[in-house]
Amino acid sequence: xxxxxxxxxxxxxxxxxxxxxxxxxxxxxxEVREGEVLGIAGESGCGKSTLASVLSFTVLPPxxxxxxxxxxxxxxxxxxxxxxxxxxxxxxxxSIVPQGAMNSLNPTMxxxxxVIDVLEEHFSEISKEExxxxxxxxxxxxxxxxxxxxxxxxxxxxxxxxxTVTVISxxxxxxxxxxxxxxxxxxxxxxxxxxxxxxxxxxRKIIKSVVFITHELPLLRHFADRIAIMYAGKIVEIGxxxxxxxxxxxxxxxxxxxxxxxxxxGMKQKKIEAIPGxxxxxxxxxxxxxxxxxxxxxxxxxxxxxxxxxxxxxxxxRVSCFLxxxxxx
Amino acid sequence: MVEDRELLRVENLTRIFGSxxxxxxxxxxVSFSIKEGEIVSLLGESGSGKTTTARLILKLLPPxxxxxxxxxxxxxxxxxxxxxxxxxREVQAIFQDPFSSFNIFYSIRRVxxxxxxxxSESISREEREEMIKEVLLSVGLNPAEILDKRPYELSGGQRxxxxxxxxxxxxxxxxxxxxxxxxxxxxxRAGILNLLMExxxxxxxxIIFITHDIGLAYYTSDRLFIMNSGKIVxxxxxxxxxxxxxxxYTKKLLEDxxxxxxxxxx
Numbered sequence: 001x002x003x004x005x006x007x008x009x010x011x012x013x014x015x016x017x018x019x020x021x022x023x024x025x026x027x028x029x030x031e032v033r034e035g036e037v038l039g040i041a042g043e044s045g046c047g048k049s050t051l052a053s054v055l056s057f058t059v060l061p062p063x064x065x066x067x068x069x070x071x072x073x074x075x076x077x078x079x080x081x082x083x084x085x086x087x088x089x090x091x092x093x094x095s096i097v098p099q100g101a102m103n104s105l106n107p108t109m110x111x112x113x114x115v116i117d118v119l120e121e122h123f124s125e126i127s128k129e130e131x132x133x134x135x136x137x138x139x140x141x142x143x144x145x146x147x148x149x150x151x152x153x154x155x156x157x158x159x160x161x162x163x164t165v166t167v168i169s170x171x172x173x174x175x176x177x178x179x180x181x182x183x184x185x186x187x188x189x190x191x192x193x194x195x196x197x198x199x200x201x202x203x204r205k206i207i208k209s210v211v212f213i214t215h216e217l218p219l220l221r222h223f224a225d226r227i228a229i230m231y232a233g234k235i236v237e238i239g240x241x242x243x244x245x246x247x248x249x250x251x252x253x254x255x256x257x258x259x260x261x262x263x264x265x266g267m268k269q270k271k272i273e274a275i276p277g278x279x280x281x282x283x284x285x286x287x288x289x290x291x292x293x294x295x296x297x298x299x300x301x302x303x304x305x306x307x308x309x310x311x312x313x314x315x316x317x318r319v320s321c322f323l324x325x326x327x328x329x
Numbered sequence: 330m331v332e333d334r335e336l337l338r339v340e341n342l343t344r345i346f347g348s349x350x351x352x353x354x355x356x357x358x359v360s361f362s363i364k365e366g367e368i369v370s371l372l373g374e375s376g377s378g379k380t381t382t383a384r385l386i387l388k389l390l391p392p393x394x395x396x397x398x399x400x401x402x403x404x405x406x407x408x409x410x411x412x413x414x415x416x417x418r419e420v421q422a423i424f425q426d427p428f429s430s431f432n433i434f435y436s437i438r439r440v441x442x443x444x445x446x447x448x449s450e451s452i453s454r455e456e457r458e459e460m461i462k463e464v465l466l467s468v469g470l471n472p473a474e475i476l477d478k479r480p481y482e483l484s485g486g487q488r489x490x491x492x493x494x495x496x497x498x499x500x501x502x503x504x505x506x507x508x509x510x511x512x513x514x515x516x517x518r519a520g521i522l523n524l525l526m527e528x529x530x531x532x533x534x535x536i537i538f539i540t541h542d543i544g545l546a547y548y549t550s551d552r553l554f555i556m557n558s559g560k561i562v563x564x565x566x567x568x569x570x571x572x573x574x575x576x577x578y579t580k581k582l583l584e585d586x587x588x589x590x591x592x593x594x595x
Contacts, residue, residue: 043514158375187374187541188585192593199595215515218587223595245589259516261544262588263571268547274520278469 003071004175004209005032005055005094010068012054015061022282024050024063026233029310032176037202037210039220039241041256042230043279048213049099051230052180055211056096057085072175091122095174095207099181102161105153112149115168122172135171142167142200159190163197170207177201178211183219191219199223218262221245226316229253232280232290235310239317249319252291289321297323331367331551335401336503336535337386337420338362342395344381355381357559358395363503363535368526370538370546370567373556374582380425382556383505383539387422388413400502418447421501423492425508425539430492431480437491438476441465444495464497468524469517486513493521500532507539522549543586547571555579 008029014022024047032038032055040048053059055070057077069076072093077085098104106114112132119131126134136146148156148164156164162182170177179198183191201207212224220227220241228238229250237250248254255275261267277294280286286293292303302322310320320326344356356378363369371379384390386397388407397405404416424430431440441461445452452460462472468490480488489509496504506525510518526549528534540546546553546567553570555563555578563576574580587593 043516188543188582188587189374191587192585195593196595216587217515218589221589222587222593256516259519260589261515261519261522261542261548263543263547263583263586264588264590265568265572267544268568268571271523272519272548274518274523275516278517 002034003031004034006071007031007055008069008071010051010054010070011066012050012059012063013066014050014063020283023233023285024282025054026285028068028230028233028235030228030235030238032209032211033226034175034208035202036225037198037212037223039224039227040211040213040230041215041217041220041227043256044215045279045282046230047233047282048215048230049180050233052096052098052178052211052213055176056094056178057090058096058098087122091118091169091172092174094176094178095169095172096178097166097169097180097182100185101165101169101182102158102185105161105165107153109152110149111151111153111156111164111168115149115171118168118171135168138167138171141204142197157190159186159193162186162190162194166194166197166201170201173206175208176211177207177209178213180213181215182212184214184216195219195223217245217257217260229256232285233282234290234320236291236321237317237319238310239314239319243314243317249313249317249324250291250321251295251297251323255296302327332365332533334365336363336365336367336399338396338398339382339386340396340398342382342385342397343393344378344385344390345393354559356385356392359556359559359561361554361561361564363537365502366529366533366535367552368529368536368538368550369552369554370540370550371554371556372540372543372546372582374541376558377556378559379539379541379556380507381559383422383507383537386537387420387505388416414447418499419502420505421496421499421503422505422507423489423496423509425511431488433479433481436477436479437483440480440491441494441498444498448499460498461494464494467497468493469520470494486517489513489521493524497528500528500534502534504528504534504536505539506536508541509538510542510545518545519548525549543571543582555582 010025010028012025014024042048059065065078070078077089115135116128116131119126135149139146144163153161183194198210224241227241227244228235231252237253248257259272259274261272280290288304288306289308292298308320308322309326310318311326313319313324340360342356342359346353346355359382371382373379385392396403442457445457465472465475470490510521513521525536529536538546538549550567553567554561557578563579574583
């Protein structure tokens with residue numbers, strides 16, 4: 001199956017008033033394939049939410065795109081004018097559920113009025129009744145009670161709000177849904193319901209693929225097809241989910257997967273270790289491989305000087321680390 | 330590690346908020362006890378009453394009914410400043426929200442100095458400075474960078490570490506840790522937890538974790554108390570509950586936690 005989105009060499013920096021640059025996304029390439037769930041995982045501040053903004057064209061100053069391209073349907077979307085983007089791409093081709101979206105519902109507006117707004121914006125000829133009817137059918141199809149439409153946001157629980165926001169974001173049947181930490185504020189039972197909803201949206205072909213951004217690796221185990229691990233603004237490893245969870249190559253991915261705490265029999269006897277040190281400040285990221293100051297396999301004279309390229313180590317599995325070759329190109 | 334002496338016992342603890350129709354029984358007839366050197370977790374989802382239970386134990390909130398017994402003494406109605414200070418010397422807390430736990434006008438040096446003053450008035454200034462530097466290093470912070478900063482200049486994770494540093498200075502008998510790692514990345518969570526567990530091993534400190542993170546609870550605790558709607562629905566050995574949950578609510582909770590070895594059916 002084809003790629004719905006192809007990003008190449010994306011660079012996106014924040015610029016501060018003092019003229020400093022925070023290199024939040026630095027030379028990132030990845031593709032989103034039709035029918036897949038792509039998980040993007042990493043510690044806070046690794047640039048994963050920035051990547052979500054770039055992929056969904058919700059880049060606002062002080063964030064700027066400095067290079068690279070994002071192709072969808074053969075067009076480089078980054079050079080499209082804002083009006084075409086807004087009419088043709090946003091919500092229809094790519095939709096985003098931003099972090100904390102459930103708290104951004106207008107508290108003085110019933111959900112249905114919000115839905116009508118969204119649909120009227122995209123279909124100027126649609127009547128209020130039609131819009132509402134469409135929303136009601138969609139809510140019912142996804143087994144959300146349609147009484148939600150008559151409610152105000154404060155009358156809904158956190159899990160219900162998150163599901164509502166997700167359904168509204170997919171009303172226009174976008175090809176790609178980007179979900180940025182949609183379940184981080186929810187308890188485990190509501191979290192599972194939101195995940196089920198995403199899987200259901202895929203199954204019904206309402207959406208064609210999901211980019212799921214999270215800091216929780218165990219969650220991706222249950223529904224992702226591929227996982228990309230980000231560190232300090234770069235993708236350090238990308239490959240099939242099972243490979244990344246059970247057999248990661250990059251030293252950072254290894255430490256990350258072994259630092260998770262899950263309630264599994266036998267885990268209590270193990271000593272779980274944290275990754276030493278803290279993620280770097282992206283104003284001045286370390287030279288060479290950005291993970292080298294924290295890396296247990298650090299090679300002096302190599303890792304601190306050259307940037308390891310992303311190279312294929314197995315079928316469909318790429319790693320950016322000199323342990324697996326890649327020196328001198 | 331775990332001594333046979335009881336440290337804290339709560340009996341039929343109840344706290345009701347509101348009145349009439351809108352009455353909420355946040356904590357409903359909860360009883361349990363903790364031994365010296367024991368680590369337990371009060372585990373539940375949001376709204377289960379676990380944080381209210383913590384506030385009752387910390388004497389930050391009076392109970393509607395029930396008893397709190399600390400080292401054999403009924404402290405439910407202790408209310409004089411002096412007695413409360415004595416209690417807080419032995420029972421300390423780390424809170425969920427490090428954003429609202431510190432006076433924003435105080436530098437970190439002052440925060441930690443105040444903590445030391447709670448322990449003893451007689452330590453000299455130089456000694457205090459030394460002790461503070463030592464604990465900051467042990468929680469993974471650089472004293473030179475941190476001491477003169479104010480809380481709003483630090484990240485959530487750093488603030489949670491400052492709270493840990495306070496605990497290290499005061500060395501209470503009992504620590505109530507309310508979601509202590511919620512602001513800390515998964516990758517450093519284990520480090521903080523290991524540090525807390527070492528405190529138990531070194532000083533016999535007891536810890537009550539208040540958390541919804543079953544992984545955390547299982548990893549750290551000797552015993553678990555599962556809370557739902559203000560009640561304890563299941564309690565027992567951590568290993569036993571994780572391997573063989575009995576209550577329906579516990580079973581559901583364990584099923585919904587993403588684990589690695591078993592994949593969800595979606």
